[in-house]
Amino acid sequence: MSSASSEPPARHASGRRATVEEAIDAAPPMPAPDDGLSPLERHKALEALWSSGRGLQRLSSVNHTVLGIRIMLTASVFFGVGGLLAMLIRAQLATPETAFLDAPAYAQVFTMHGTLMMFLFAIPMLEGIAMYLLPKMMGGRDHAFPRLAAYGYWCYLFGGVTLLTALVLGLAPASGWFMYTPLSSDVYSPGINSDIWLLGITFVEISSIAVGIELSVTILRMRAPGMSLARMPIFAWYMLITALMIVVGFPPLAMGSLLLEAERAFGLPFFDPTRGGDPLLWQHLFWIFGHPEVYIIFLPAAGMLATLIPTFARRPLVAYKAVVAAIIAMGIISFLIWAHHMFTVGMPKLAVDFFAVASSAVVLPTAVQLFALIATMAAGRMIRSVPMLYAFGFFAVFVNGGLTGVMVAVAPFNFQIHDTHFVVAHMHYVLFGSLVFGALAGLYYWLPHLTGRLSIHRLSIPAFWLIFLGFNGTFLLMHLTGLLGMPRRVYSYGWDDGWAALNLVSSVGGFIQTMGFGLVILDVILTRRHGPRFRRNPWGAQTMEWATATPPPNYNFAALPHVDRRGDKLDPTTLGGQLAAGRGYLATPRGWQETMVVEAVSGRADHFAILPRRTYLPLIQGLVTWGAILCILLKLYPLAAGLTVVLAALFILGAQGAGLERDHGPLPVGGGLALPPHPEVRNSLPVWGMTFTLLANAAMYGALGFGVLYLRLTAPNWPPPPEAMALRGPGVALAALVAVGLIFAAAAVSRLTIRANDRDEAKGRWIVATALPLAGATLLGFWLLASGHLPDPRAHALGATLNGLVAYVAVHAAVGLAFLASNALRSAGGWTSPRRGTDFLLTRMWLDYTAATAAISLGLAALVV
Secondary structure (H helix, E strand, O other), X not given: OOOOEOOOOOEOOOOOEXXXXXXXXXXXXXXXXXXXXXXXXXXXXXXXXXXXXXXHHHHHOOXXXXXXXXXXXXXXXXXXXXXXXXXXXXXXXXXXXXXXXOHHHHHHHHHHHHHHHHHHHHHHHXXXXXXXXHHHHOOOOOOOXXXXXXXXXXHHHHHHHHHXXXXXXXXXXXXXXXXXXXXXXXXXXXXXXXXXXXXXXXXXXXXHHHHHHHHHHHHHHOOOOOOOHHHOOHHHHHHHHHHHHHHHHHHHHHHHHHHHHHHXXXXXXXXXXXXXXXXXXXXXXXXXXXXXXXXXHHHHHHXXXXXXXXXXXXXXXXXXXXXXXXXXHHHHHHHHOHHHHOHHHOOOHHHHHHXXXXXXXXXXXXXXXXXXXXXXXXXXXOOOOHHHHHHHHHHHHHHHHHHHHHHHHOHHHHXXXXXXXXXXXXXXXXXXXXXXXXXXXXXXXXXXXXXXXXXXXXXXXXXXXXXXXXXXXXXXXXXXXHHOOOEOOOOOOOHHHOOHHHHHHHHHHHHHHHHHXXXXXXXXXXXXXXXXXXXOOOOOOOOHHHHOOOOOOOOOOOOEOEOOOOOOOOOHHHHHHHXXXXXXXXXXXXXXXXXXXXXXXXXXXXXXEEEOOOOOHHHHHHHHHHHHHHHHHOOOHHHHHHHXXXXXXXXXXXXXXXXXXXXXXXXXXXXXXXXXXXHHOOOOHHHHHHHHHHHHHHHXXXXXHHHHHHHHHHOOOOOOXXXXXXXXXXXXXXXXXXXXXXXXXXXXXXXXXXXXHHOOOOXXXXXXXXXXHXXXXXXXXXXXXXXXXXXXXXXXXXXXXXXXXXXXXXXXXXXXXXHHHHHHHHHHOOOOOXXXXXXXXXXXXXXXXXXXXXXXXXXXXXXXX
């Protein structure tokens, strides 16, 4: 019996809809389609549909395989630059009183080292791995929103180029990769150095959030039919929780960056304690992102090990359900311990105790995962391999980092080693160690899949020992220099401090480690060119990505399978042959890029999605976004506003032509099953994408609301003087109330547009009726900002927060107008019908969210005034 079958969960003999289990037991294997295509002809037809082009045409690719490899290669380049900066740091600290770098240069180097490694290497590398693997591992052909992923890549690339250009020009930020205020304020960091970090990182975060949304929807909806949540491969669970953490965790830093840039550019005192701000607000917003990022990095690395260890142990993962529960628990707990980094700032003792206990509690789900992996190895028959060598390196490094993490979570000990090299060592063991050893294990495991060639391993084993010994030689001794009192971020020290010998050994270890990475790069190049070829599944794995050809085609599978067991208990070798012969869903090409969409929990086939083909539009949108960011950086605000309008027009243009021009109804997808295309269902991928977009948006707004309340309740110089509280002009409160009422009216009228579409009636008048109150609210919002009737935003944080709330709502109302413009164009072009009404549903969702945030903003304003 094959590991996955192709039978559809159609209907029971009695006429009722069969359960998935009944369908699996009753239905015969799906036969090959009667379309007359041989496997080679089917491959050519599908490859023509899914082609990413050649040469410069590849710039238009939106395929997940191309984008995944592109992200991984770009992240590797940034890793190389970050590694070179690390070598500069170690050269400077190798001996006391070294004149290799002066203080300003050293500050730029260590700031950019941390920035590149955290923002441009770690997260993007893991997202690239997931983007490449997940559709193949779950039996799909691509991600949910290919154009969004492509746009995210260009934002990532251009943001990284901006930061590297600043480094070359001597304009790199120098306030640390965490940009603590007031050091990063315009008083202590004049010039554009800090602005480059704030805008560049915000630009990069657009990419991370976009990919987080992409992965969340893909994992939940774009699995092979039959693959319920309980049957997902464990790596999919790891990446689902990671993606959700990105969606919720990254927006607070984006909001903090915008607030700090507003303070630097316009003098709004969000972090200035002399005017009602508080520099600790930045630390809260940063670490609300920063500490979950630790687990955002750990979880995918652990997920790769949880995938490859069962392969080499020759048995399934032990305690699968317990590991899934531990992953979910870790994701939740990670958002409860951000102030673990702020024990020394003067928090109340109760808060310190809470965060100390929560920081210790995260050990429990971590231990469950590690012991499950160890039990899998103990219960199986281990096969020695290079991936397992790196897996053992991961265990040694991460366990050490976890033990020091428990130490750091103890508040009295934390007080002693805070801001010393002990913390630097702990951070590298937990983050860098787990990521690098986990990623290198994954690299050698999936390198045959990427290249179609096997590694000879003559260089990979020496490379491992150089990296492992060099890493521990560098960072193990840093624990001792930290305990001896060496502060972090100092560019020089004296001979009498007693740190010279330890620092010299650490520097030598760093260069040994670099040699190891050089060997890894050489090994990959030699494997790509000279490694022996193989046919399929060289490791004898039981996950579905090994059922593709290697290297994989752009469409992944000639037909899509129906899964009848857990995703890590399959037979890819048998399954690959069946799917290549067309024995599955969507085997017959009909001119669309098609893939299956399932119900989120049960995995039952729901409909099929038609994905967009390659286009240069994401590249153009990325370039325009880059131009707007650079204009803000150069304080060319009118030009930045103009480019923002152009960007909105490009997104509206991109929506035209998406979907179908006419109704098709249910169409055959294989095995006697007929399903509708995604434009003709309400619970479609765009609706899920909007849901997760609004979740990220809500996280950003939550950070703004947290900031408003935090300043009001804890910041110095509150309440403000009477002149800073005055609403300058009659009717300001009434104007705000009217604006909120107009937004609610627009949200209500948008429902009439949906009703008119459902009845196949004219929709133009209802679109106009929705746009009029929304335009009025938008104009009122921007009038309040420009007229000076609100409290002066430069005089006190009260005015700054009120203006921030109004700006947030006004911008969202303006975006709602863009939605309505797109609705009008698509309706006039015949892209909507009673079946195809997703556009109007998305607009209603956006307006509902805008109305809710407008009402909450009004309440917050009343509370702080």
